[in-house]
Structures are given as structure tokens and as C-alpha cells.
Amino acid sequence: MKEYNIAVLGATGVVGQQMIQALEEYGIPVRTLLPLASARSAGKKISFRGKEIEIKEATSESFAGMDYVLGAVEASESREFAPHIVRSGAVYIDNSSAFRMDPTVPLVVPEINGDDAFRNNGIIANPNCSTVITLMAVAGICKISPIKTMIASTYQAVSGAGINGLRELEAQNRALAAGAKPEAKVFPTQIAENVIPYISSYTENLYTAEEMKMQNEGRKILHLPELGVTCTCVRVPVMRSHSISVVIRTERKVSIDEAKAAVRAFPGCILAEDITDEWGKRDYPTPLDTSGIDTVMVGRIREDLTDPNGLALWCCGDQIRKGAASNAVQILRHLISG
Amino acid sequence: MKEYNIAVLGATGVVGQQMIQALEEYGIPVRTLLPLASARSAGKKISFRGKEIEIKEATSESFAGMDYVLGAVEASESREFAPHIVRSGAVYIDNSSAFRMDPTVPLVVPEINGDDAFRNNGIIANPNCSTVITLMAVAGICKISPIKTMIASTYQAVSGAGINGLRELEAQNRALAAGAKPEAKVFPTQIAENVIPYISSYTENLYTAEEMKMQNEGRKILHLPELGVTCTCVRVPVMRSHSISVVIRTERKVSIDEAKAAVRAFPGCILAEDITDEWGKRDYPTPLDTSGIDTVMVGRIREDLTDPNGLALWCCGDQIRKGAASNAVQILRHLISG
Numbered sequence: 001m002k003e004y005n006i007a008v009l010g011a012t013g014v015v016g017q018q019m020i021q022a023l024e025e026y027g028i029p030v031r032t033l034l035p036l037a038s039a040r041s042a043g044k045k046i047s048f049r050g051k052e053i054e055i056k057e058a059t060s061e062s063f064a065g066m067d068y069v070l071g072a073v074e075a076s077e078s079r080e081f082a083p084h085i086v087r088s089g090a091v092y093i094d095n096s097s098a099f100r101m102d103p104t105v106p107l108v109v110p111e112i113n114g115d116d117a118f119r120n121n122g123i124i125a126n127p128n129c130s131t132v133i134t135l136m137a138v139a140g141i142c143k144i145s146p147i148k149t150m151i152a153s154t155y156q157a158v159s160g161a162g163i164n165g166l167r168e169l170e171a172q173n174r175a176l177a178a179g180a181k182p183e184a185k186v187f188p189t190q191i192a193e194n195v196i197p198y199i200s201s202y203t204e205n206l207y208t209a210e211e212m213k214m215q216n217e218g219r220k221i222l223h224l225p226e227l228g229v230t231c232t233c234v235r236v237p238v239m240r241s242h243s244i245s246v247v248i249r250t251e252r253k254v255s256i257d258e259a260k261a262a263v264r265a266f267p268g269c270i271l272a273e274d275i276t277d278e279w280g281k282r283d284y285p286t287p288l289d290t291s292g293i294d295t296v297m298v299g300r301i302r303e304d305l306t307d308p309n310g311l312a313l314w315c316c317g318d319q320i321r322k323g324a325a326s327n328a329v330q331i332l333r334h335l336i337s338g
Numbered sequence: 339m340k341e342y343n344i345a346v347l348g349a350t351g352v353v354g355q356q357m358i359q360a361l362e363e364y365g366i367p368v369r370t371l372l373p374l375a376s377a378r379s380a381g382k383k384i385s386f387r388g389k390e391i392e393i394k395e396a397t398s399e400s401f402a403g404m405d406y407v408l409g410a411v412e413a414s415e416s417r418e419f420a421p422h423i424v425r426s427g428a429v430y431i432d433n434s435s436a437f438r439m440d441p442t443v444p445l446v447v448p449e450i451n452g453d454d455a456f457r458n459n460g461i462i463a464n465p466n467c468s469t470v471i472t473l474m475a476v477a478g479i480c481k482i483s484p485i486k487t488m489i490a491s492t493y494q495a496v497s498g499a500g501i502n503g504l505r506e507l508e509a510q511n512r513a514l515a516a517g518a519k520p521e522a523k524v525f526p527t528q529i530a531e532n533v534i535p536y537i538s539s540y541t542e543n544l545y546t547a548e549e550m551k552m553q554n555e556g557r558k559i560l561h562l563p564e565l566g567v568t569c570t571c572v573r574v575p576v577m578r579s580h581s582i583s584v585v586i587r588t589e590r591k592v593s594i595d596e597a598k599a600a601v602r603a604f605p606g607c608i609l610a611e612d613i614t615d616e617w618g619k620r621d622y623p624t625p626l627d628t629s630g631i632d633t634v635m636v637g638r639i640r641e642d643l644t645d646p647n648g649l650a651l652w653c654c655g656d657q658i659r660k661g662a663a664s665n666a667v668q669i670l671r672h673l674i675s676g
Contacts, residue, residue, distance in 0.1 A: 149644035153491035153583035155533045155572065177515055189617070193577050194626045195493045197638055197652045206594070206640040215643060228644040232583040232652060234493065237575050239531050245491035245570040249644075256544070279527070288532045300535055302544040305553060306487035306566040306587075314535045314570060 003031035005065055010072035011035030011055055014163050015095055018325035019070045024049055026329050036062050063088035070328050071095055086122035093124045093328045100125040100217055107220045110330045111267045112139045117331050124331055128213040129323030130154050134244045135221055136269055136296040137315035140262030145250035149228040152214055155236045155243040160319050161186055169237055196235040241287030242319040249310045256301055259311055263298045272299035285316040294326045341369035343403055348410035349373030349393055352501050353433055356663035357408045362387055364667050374400050401426035408666050409433055424460035431462045431666045438463040438555055445558045448668045449605045450477045455669050462669055466551040467661030468492050472582045473559055474607055474634040475653035478600030483588035487566040490552055493574045493581040498657050499524055507575055534573040579625030580657040587648045594639050597649055601636045610637035623654040632664045
């Protein structure tokens, strides 16, 4: 079997660490793993297939000899490193938002538009986490009849803001337990025992950048340039896994039974009612159910009461796994197996 | 000033206690306050205007001489006591769901349809908590142009399930802090660091009873019998105050500026951006902001990207106060001042 030299850019972050774990879990044939991070982390060790591997400082010269680079850094850093990666001849699978809307860069969820990945010029973008999870839940239905509009409200875990988001909720929980005033630095106000309807930054139309990703990236991934999406992104005091309440309108009416069959048949998706034996009577997923796994779970499929061609549903997925790291490694797997 | 004999049925619960506090805060002219509860609580004392008042056991004979009875008991108990209350000549303002959809019983949010309260046959119903908060946020816009449809996703506090809901989240938080497994009795699964898209029970169309209240009660309160509402009710690990992400479609387009003016002008509502001085840059409410007050706060007003006549917004309100106890006392105030 052919083996590949693979670098992980941003190897110390939540997503970078998960990428390294996913490379191992998916049995990707790795000849050399090169974990890259800032100078501050260089010299630290990460574990891969039972061996300790030293983290190197990421520089413009880091990528020589690499076949693939998985990116888990901020958009600004991604833009800085991308030309060097492409110049080295490696294919860059980037989790940041830097290149997602670039028309020359495929934006890929392998189960939905995997073959787009082959039409790359050296860069492939990994979509926004809430977008991946929502689209995984509805893409099977979209194959029955194209989706015209979606109205989504999200319930996003604090780890979507990285390790500092996780630590802030933990610290605020401890403060509340001790009767102290929680301090907010990562999030704009207290997130413990609260919810915050604001993630990232406002755009001109008063939606946040995070909310617009669902429409912009959704159009590109589903190949539906006219798709309209109204999204409200809300941070909730959950450690891991995003949940989305979504209402979709399709061109023709899709029945509840058709929708359930489509979710069941879609790779990487589980209809929660099929696994209720483990949950007692519960036939819907919660974010705890999907934490630590790559599967997106779907439940609460109902007819939209405001439109005859609409369906309401609820879905949960681990935004660090399927919403980021696992999706990137699945793109890599698709490329090497294609 | 005329004074009234007022009983509170269910005086020991979260809502009943808040009703007694609201009677005091609103300066309702109370001659006699009669707190009623089950035999188990009889003999305990509650505090009202600095005096201790003994709780009496609620029986069919409890209501003689009362002018008003505020009800904070379950629907089944409400149905049991209502005939005795009406027979006694008192007006029953009931927070349960028992009579809300009875066509002979007005269902009232005083700021929206206060005058419906006068057309009563001895019973007035207080609406569902999420419904009150959502309608308070949109009723001003509805006066500009009637609302045709609403798509709502809720973020509901654990105290919506009463004191046992609050205690369960507190106990689960303690268990997690101690590294123990949280126990779920009140909620169908762990609510600490989780969200649960299921409140109350399923109805025939696969919506929960809680979700259908937004449509059924919304139609009655707004006098819009054709209103369509698709609602997803979700419990979140918040102690108090419900939040709702809602998209409304009106008959004609309402601009963002018109909507903001309508919210500003609506009694009992605050546009969050008007009070950002206290919050730094934050121009949207969170449930912590509305906990302990009667005001509903509104923010994130945007154009719906899926319908030219739609608006998206976010609102928060204390479901024990405006969503229950304060609304009931405001109905009483409206009746005695009318």
C-alpha cells in the first residue's frame, strides 16, 4: 500500500490534536507524520500510533516532501502558509474559513460532494462545523427534492471556540459552585448557566459571519446557488457537539417516511429512533450522545406547519470530529482511495 | 381604594410564590391574602408585606368570600378546583393549560389582548410561558402588519419544570464537579452540559404539546385564527429565563427600523440595543439579563433571508415572572383597574 507524508499544521489545538487521532483511527497509511505548530510549542511531543513525535515550528520551508497538509490554524495563518504548501507540491486540506468561498477551491463534505475534492488546485477547504452537521442531516432529503430554503437555530458547544472556550466554561462553573462571580474573556458575557446569541462578528446584513456560513457554504456544498438560509447561531453551555433545529423547504413535498428513509440511507448519519433501545423511550439525540463519535444523529422529523413542502428536524454532531477534524481526514481518505 | 380578597392556589410552588411576590410588587390592593396548597404544606407560613401568613389546605370550600383566585397548580388539579372557585363567585386566573383553549375562557397577555379578560365567565387563562415571551416580542410588529407564520426554536430554562427541575440541574452540576455520574429523574436525560429537544409529551403530529401551544395559544391571543407556527422546544442548562429564536412572516414587508420602533413602543418590551451602555458592546439579550425582571428583551432583528416579508429576531424573558406569575397578576391588575 502506498504511504504518505502528512503534516498537521496547528497540531496542538483542539482540532489539530483530533486530526492526528483521526489519522490513526481511520488507518490512513502514513509514512511520516509531521506535527507543526508555533515556535512556542516546538519541541513538545505528541503521540501517534504509540510513538512520541516531536512538534516542529511551522515555517515557509516546513512542507518540503509532504504529500498532504491538514490545516487547523486561524484563517490569517492559513493564508500565510497556503502559498508555501502549494509551492511544495502538497495538497492542503484547510479547516479555516480562508479559502472556503474561493471559486477555485473545492469545499467538501465527502458524503455529499466528495468528488469535488478531485477538482483542486492544491487547496481543499473543510466547511464550517455547524454547516457540516446540518448539511449531513439534510443532504439525503435534498437528493429526493432540492432544498430551496432552510431556517436554522443552532445550539453550539463552547469547544467550538477552542480549548480556551472549554476552559472558560469550566472556570465559570467552578466560580458559580464557589459562589464567586464568573469572569468572561473568551465569550462576550457569562456562558455558564446562560446562552449567547452571538458567535464571531456582525456582517453588513446584521447576521454574524458564523450565521452567513450556513447559506454561503451550503450553496457551494449542495450545488444549490439559489439556496436561502436564515440562521441564528447561539452558544450554549455544552462542552462538545453542536445541535441544530432546522426547517427545510424542498421543491416538492417530501413525506416524513421518505425523509426518515433518506436519513437512514445516508452514510455517516443515524436516525436516533433506530437506537432508542440504549436510551429508553428517548427517540431524539442530544449533544452528549454524539460527543466523541463521527456520526451525525437526526431526530424530531415533523411536517412544517407553515409550509406544505417543509420539514422540521433536529440534529447533533461532534463539531470537533465530523464538524472539523474527521471531515478533513475523510477528505484525505477520499483523495487517496479515489 | 377598594380592596380584594385574593387566594393563591398552589402557593408553595415556584410560580405560586412568585405570584405572592408580584401581588406585593405591583401594589395590588389586597384585603386578605389566602395561600392555599396541598394538605402536606398546610400550616407552613409564607411572607407577604412583612407579615407571616399561614398556608391553608385547598378544599372545595376554600374559596368562599374570595374576589380573585390565582391558580398555580397542575392542569388536573385546576380542573378539579375550577367549578368550586366559579361557584364561590370569585374570578379564577389560572396559570395551567386546563382552560386555555376553551372558547368560553379568555387567554390573556394584558399588553396584547387585555380587554379579552373582561369577557370572562369566571375563568381567565394565563398562557404558556414561551408563548407569552415570544408574543410579547412580536406583538408590536404584528400591529404594523399581521403575522402569517412563525418558526421558533426555544432555549428553555430548567425552572420551567418547577423547583424539581432547578434542583436536578443543581444536583447534576454538583455530580459533574465531583466526577460522579449525574442522575436524571425530572428530565429524560442529563441536562447539565447538555440540551434536550423534548418538553412535555408528543401529540399526534409528532410535535410536543409544549410546541403546539405556540400555535394554538398564539392564534387565540393575537386573534389570528389562521396563524401557522412551527416550533421546536428545547431545554437548556439555564436556571431561569427562556430565550426564543424566531422568524416571522408578515402580510406586508416590515422593515428593520419599523420593527425596532414597534418593539420600543410596546409596553413591557425593551430593545436590547437601547441599554448596551450596561453591557459594553453587546446589543442582544441573554437569559441572565432578564432573570428576575418582568421585561421581555429583544435583539438581533434582521431581514429573513428566505422570504422578503420575513424578520428574524431573538428574545428573552423570565418565564416564572412574565411567562407565568407576573402575567397573571397583571391580568388581575387590568381587571380591577378596568
